[in-house]
Amino acid sequence: MLVELTSVSPVGGFLIFIYGALIGSFLNVVIYRCPLERSIVVPGSGCGTCGTPLRWWENIPILAYFLLGGRCATCGTPYSWRYAALETLTALAAVCSYLHYEGLNLQSLYAFIFFCLLLVVFFTDYDHWIILDSVTYGGMAVGMMGGLFMPLRQDFQFFDFYLLPASWLATWGEGPWLNVVSSLYGMILGASFYWAIQILGGMVTKQEAMGSGDIKLAAMIGSFLGWSLGLCSFFLSFILGALVAGAMLLGGGRRGKDPLPLGTFMAIAAWVVFWMQGRFWDWLWQLTW
Ligand SMILES: [Zn+2]
Incomplete structure (x- = not known):
């Protein structure tokens, strides 16, 4: 299915929301690791307490928090709701930029990048x-x-x-x-x-x-x-x-x-x-x- 992202459509808006949430998930890693001077690539995300690596579905932005009931599946340590909130916020900012500048273009990207930088x-x-x-x-x-x-x-x-x-x-x-x-x-x-x-x-x-x-x-x-x-x-x-x-x-x-x-x-x-x-x-x- 080919979706035209350069003009505004409901399906396009939905895809932009998903892309935005994925980028928000990446920004979570940047915010968590970069100030500690740790690599943002390796190792993959894991529980901060017991170190169990996240399974693929535990990496789904926003949804994973609810699928897991807000805590680690292995040791039960509660996860902060901030990660899911930040992913939602980033996804919404992506959609706002997409709608305001009428599609995925250099202007909407500019606005969205500015948002990401300020968020970090x-x-x-x-x-x-x-x-x-x-x-x-x-x-x-x-x-x-x-x-x-x-x-x-x-x-x-x-x-x-x-x-x-x-x-x-x-x-x-x-x-x-x-x-x-x-x-x-x-x-x-x-x-x-x-x-x-x-x-x-x-x-x-x-x-x-x-x-x-x-x-x-x-x-x-x-x-x-x-x-x-x-x-x-x-x-x-x-x-x-x-x-x-x-x-x-x-x-x-x-x-x-x-x-x-x-x-x-x-x-x-x-x-x-x-x-x-x-x-x-x-x-x-x-x-x-
Ligand atoms: Zn754990």
Whole structure:
């Protein structure tokens, strides 16, 4: 059966969901093993407690958790529901990208890859306070070059007058390559923004306010969003962080533990702003004027 994935159909959407779940299953392995510097290829997946290798049907994304009743078939150790949830989330993100960009194409792939990168960042930072260099550096390359296939970002339409090199570049024509320029600006702005915070924060608190992983993550987000939306997402991440920190103080949860790492909020904010795109500016415009 040949299914056309380049246009939207129910069967295509279903297949994309399955592919998405399989990729989510792979991302689980990346999130679990890469921060510990273990191979993502060998050995195959097994129970974390008794080491029994998983049988083929125990590797089926999402379903395996329910088939096994949420625990190891050999030793009975409960498995975290997070793996199945992450697979479901990835599958849904794949379907959303597929529907929004009307098929499997470079644009929907771009959106989906951005999601996968942010998902890995979110969980490795949450679990270990680690943001993998392979994710951020690889992401920067995809973010920058992938911009060629995306609709023209609004960076240069709003800020022509305020950013001289931008207006100068814009006179060279309006092509998707302007997205690559906006990605470059986004990377430079993102990295220097967080670098400045690191230095200022270090002076005020006399300790390291944020790691270099956050700076590279900011550059990666800037490469996908461009500099203006990138900036939006950074502010949104601070707002989210402040809200959650406040809620945790009030609720008394996680007390005595470290606060949540900044990268988790940056990842969420970047994903929200990516989907809101220019609407974020419209919304902010209405709010402030
Ligand atoms: Zn076991």
